[in-house]
Amino acid sequence: MEDVARAADVSRALVSLVMRDSPKVSPEKREAVIRAAEQLGYRRNRLASSLASHRTHTVGVLLSDLHNPVFAAVYDGLDDRLLDTPQRLLVATGRTDPDREAEAIWTFLDLRVDAVVLVGASVPDALIAKVGERVPTVVTTRRVDDAPVDSVLTDDVAGARAAVDHLHDLGHRDIAHVASPSHLGHHDRLDGYATRMRELGLDPFVVEGDLTRAGGARAAHAMLDRDRVPTAVFAHNDVTAIGVVDALTASGLDVPGDLSIVGYDNSDLAQLGQVSLTSVDMRSEELGRTAADLVLERVGSPPLDGPRLHQLHPVLFERTSTRPVTPRDR
Amino acid sequence: MEDVARAADVSRALVSLVMRDSPKVSPEKREAVIRAAEQLGYRRNRLASSLASHRTHTVGVLLSDLHNPVFAAVYDGLDDRLLDTPQRLLVATGRTDPDREAEAIWTFLDLRVDAVVLVGASVPDALIAKVGERVPTVVTTRRVDDAPVDSVLTDDVAGARAAVDHLHDLGHRDIAHVASPSHLGHHDRLDGYATRMRELGLDPFVVEGDLTRAGGARAAHAMLDRDRVPTAVFAHNDVTAIGVVDALTASGLDVPGDLSIVGYDNSDLAQLGQVSLTSVDMRSEELGRTAADLVLERVGSPPLDGPRLHQLHPVLFERTSTRPVTPRDR
DNA sequence: CTGAAAGCGCTTACAG
DNA sequence: CTGAAAGCGCTTACAG
Numbered sequence: 001m002e003d004v005a006r007a008a009d010v011s012r013a014l015v016s017l018v019m020r021d022s023p024k025v026s027p028e029k030r031e032a033v034i035r036a037a038e039q040l041g042y043r044r045n046r047l048a049s050s051l052a053s054h055r056t057h058t059v060g061v062l063l064s065d066l067h068n069p070v071f072a073a074v075y076d077g078l079d080d081r082l083l084d085t086p087q088r089l090l091v092a093t094g095r096t097d098p099d100r101e102a103e104a105i106w107t108f109l110d111l112r113v114d115a116v117v118l119v120g121a122s123v124p125d126a127l128i129a130k131v132g133e134r135v136p137t138v139v140t141t142r143r144v145d146d147a148p149v150d151s152v153l154t155d156d157v158a159g160a161r162a163a164v165d166h167l168h169d170l171g172h173r174d175i176a177h178v179a180s181p182s183h184l185g186h187h188d189r190l191d192g193y194a195t196r197m198r199e200l201g202l203d204p205f206v207v208e209g210d211l212t213r214a215g216g217a218r219a220a221h222a223m224l225d226r227d228r229v230p231t232a233v234f235a236h237n238d239v240t241a242i243g244v245v246d247a248l249t250a251s252g253l254d255v256p257g258d259l260s261i262v263g264y265d266n267s268d269l270a271q272l273g274q275v276s277l278t279s280v281d282m283r284s285e286e287l288g289r290t291a292a293d294l295v296l297e298r299v300g301s302p303p304l305d306g307p308r309l310h311q312l313h314p315v316l317f318e319r320t321s322t323r324p325v326t327p328r329d330r
Numbered sequence: 331m332e333d334v335a336r337a338a339d340v341s342r343a344l345v346s347l348v349m350r351d352s353p354k355v356s357p358e359k360r361e362a363v364i365r366a367a368e369q370l371g372y373r374r375n376r377l378a379s380s381l382a383s384h385r386t387h388t389v390g391v392l393l394s395d396l397h398n399p400v401f402a403a404v405y406d407g408l409d410d411r412l413l414d415t416p417q418r419l420l421v422a423t424g425r426t427d428p429d430r431e432a433e434a435i436w437t438f439l440d441l442r443v444d445a446v447v448l449v450g451a452s453v454p455d456a457l458i459a460k461v462g463e464r465v466p467t468v469v470t471t472r473r474v475d476d477a478p479v480d481s482v483l484t485d486d487v488a489g490a491r492a493a494v495d496h497l498h499d500l501g502h503r504d505i506a507h508v509a510s511p512s513h514l515g516h517h518d519r520l521d522g523y524a525t526r527m528r529e530l531g532l533d534p535f536v537v538e539g540d541l542t543r544a545g546g547a548r549a550a551h552a553m554l555d556r557d558r559v560p561t562a563v564f565a566h567n568d569v570t571a572i573g574v575v576d577a578l579t580a581s582g583l584d585v586p587g588d589l590s591i592v593g594y595d596n597s598d599l600a601q602l603g604q605v606s607l608t609s610v611d612m613r614s615e616e617l618g619r620t621a622a623d624l625v626l627e628r629v630g631s632p633p634l635d636g637p638r639l640h641q642l643h644p645v646l647f648e649r650t651s652t653r654p655v656t657p658r659d660r
Numbered sequence: 661c662t663g664a665a666a667g668c669g670c671t672t673a674c675a676g
Numbered sequence: 677c678t679g680a681a682a683g684c685g686c687t688t689a690c691a692g
Contacts, residue, residue, distance in 0.1 A: 001669070001670070002669095010677080010678085011678045011679070012678090012679085013671095013677080013678065013680095014678075016670075016671065016672095017677090019670090020671085043439060044440065044669090044670075045381070045442065045668090045670065046441055046442070046670095047377050047380050047381045047386075047441065047442050047669080048668070048669035048670035048671085048684090049669080049670050050670090050684095051375070051377045051378050051381055051668090051671090051685065052669080052670045052671040052672075052684050053670080053671055053672085054684075056377075066396065066399075066401075066402035066405055067402045067403075067598055069396075069397050069399075071396075072396035072397045075423075088437050089422065090420050090421075091420075091421045091422065091423070092419070092420060092421065093405075093421070106373070107418050109373060110374065110376040111377065112375065112376070112377050213602075242602060242603075242604070246603030246604070249604070268397055272543075272572060272576070273572075273575065273579055273580065274572070274575060274579070274602075274605050275602065275604050331686070332685095340661080340662085341662045342662090342663085343661080343662065343663075343664095344661065344662075346687065347661090349686090350687085354661090356661085359661080376686095377685080377686085378685035378686035378687085379685080379686050379687070380668095380686090381670085381684090381685080381686070381687090382667075382668050382685080382686045382687035382688075383668085383686080383687055383688085384668075
């Protein structure tokens with residue numbers, strides 16, 4: 001900075017002001033400083049600047065899984081909204097392992113990010129609460145109550161109901177659900193499914209999966225191994241749904257000929273022509289935009305009101321993986 | 331730190347040593363310090379620590395596109411290798427926009443990361459050279475010559491030849507290539523295709539695409555609009571190939587009945603049961619692991635030898651999107 | 661292991 | 677706009 005000041009023939013204080021984009025610098029001096037900096041290849045050390053100012057202008061985004069495009073969509077929403085602000089996004093992932101996610105979150109805290117956004121995180125509520133006490137935190141695709149963090153998610157109960165209703169309207173009565181009960185933040189999909197099934201006078205049939213394609217395939221095999229093979233399957237996310245379809249097809253069954261499948265997320269994958277999966281859109285980008293708005297409200301403001309909860313309304317997108325039930329000849 | 335020292339009844343210097351995992355601290359004192367830190371909720375400020383030590387123990391990874399799973403695979407390779415080192419990964423993306431990628435890279439530099447890894451970046455060579463002068467840099471899936479940066483990539487000429495040979499072996503003679511000539515780092519695939527076609531006495535037929543599904547669809551339409559419709563298409567990446575298949579299928583053609591398709595990358599997408607795309611595996615994870623090794627060699631060492639280049643050998647994976655040519659009745 | 665000092669590269673606040 | 681001072685929270689190097 002000293003060097004730049006000397007080259008531009010101004011004071012070090014002025015260089016600092018220019019670097020911080022202060023409005024109280026004359027255009028001429030600003031120009032001179034910028035030119036000198038460029039010539040010397042000078043770039044402000046953000047480490048030092050952040051240490052002194054207590055602001056990093058950085059928000060840390062934890063993406064649950066880089067292989068699942070639905071999280072990329074949430075990222076896009078965040079990015080759209082933060083583009084015209086001074087905040088920069090830094091992302092990390094724990095590759096769906098809770099311990100490594102926790103580690104990534106602590107790295108964000110150690111780096112003193114201005115805010116943290118959790119996208120599909122699988123860490124326990126207690127940890128999220130602790131994080132919320134240290135830095136503005138918003139969790140997406142999941143809700144955390146009784147903690148100083150904002151939640152923004154889709155109304156999954158409504159989404160699951162929409163999926164069941166869609167299949168019911170097509171005449172399906174034997175509707176299985178692939179859920180991941182052990183996975184945090186996915187209870188609502190299961191609840192919505194079970195509740196709606198009972199309301200319709202149908203028996204819920206839940207098979208365990210996880211958040212991967214392999215889990216979907218395993219769930220499909222578990223279904224086939226029983227004597228009761230459903231005519232339709234509602235999977236708790238698209239990746240799982242695709243795993244179900246793969247396994248079913250490999251077993252000689254036709255989708256949607258023999259079974260109809262509904263996914264959840266409406267990610268890029270569901271939209272692939274060859275996949276064409278009917279799916280509940282969880283409004284991923286909007287989730288990201290809303291999260292960004294919450295971040296902007298919190299960052300740099302004194303702790304305002306208590307934790308907030310935003311729920312978006314899901315929308316079912318019908319594609320070719322579902323069709324009216326055909327009577328089984330057996 | 332002072333507080334922790336007081337609570338543990340040791341000196342501030344000792345706390346610093348413990349935080350840096352120094353071996354010259356007795357187990358008892360170490361325990362006491364760790365306990366005190368935990369109790370006070372103390373975490374070392376990495377901003378301050380990095381500023382003083384000139385090391386951030388952080389490598390910045392620029393991923394070209396979070397929606398393309400092939401980059402996630404490279405990330406996985408990096409992560410595998412860096413897991414047991416003190417280095418932490420921070421990722422950023424420019425969403426395939428060169429200007430935004432450049433911005434993300436500068437953010438890494440401003441943060442003083444120990445190294446930068448570029449995965450599929452679309453910024454110009456000149457910028458990469460400038461980055462390499464400031465920090466150890468390795469670029470993957472692309473090579474940069476005449477610059478102080480390491481390159482690790484697949485032998486794309488060989489990969490393209492393998493794709494052409496595969497189709498040729500199946501009897502195809504009319505083989506189109508969807509390329510993205512404007513896109514940096516993809517010349518070799520085009521060159522390999524064109525060279526091999528000529529060697530086989532065939533006419534190269536190149537259609538322009540980009541790196542997206544939409545680009546593939548546009549390329550497919552461009553092919554259909556001509557009077558010469560090929561019997562096979564080799565697309566320069568999987569996403570493009572899928573776009574081609576989608577558009578072809580929507581136009582009433584069958585893949586592989588009417589046209590065979592080969593992709594490049596062998597990403598998650600190619601492996602989906604419903605997509606089942608024959609694809610050239612670019613060994614993405616191995617790319618990541620190799621990049622990590624190069625980073626580790628450079629970080630903290632005095633500038634050793636000159637820039638290095640690692641080339642991996644691609645492998646074609648045959649799936650159901652290709653089959654022997656069937657004579658056209660026209 | 662302690663203690664005291666200097667320094668990392670900035671920002672902040674203020675007098676002029 | 678300048679100049680000088682204090683401080684951000686650490687690390688480094690050293691004497692004891």
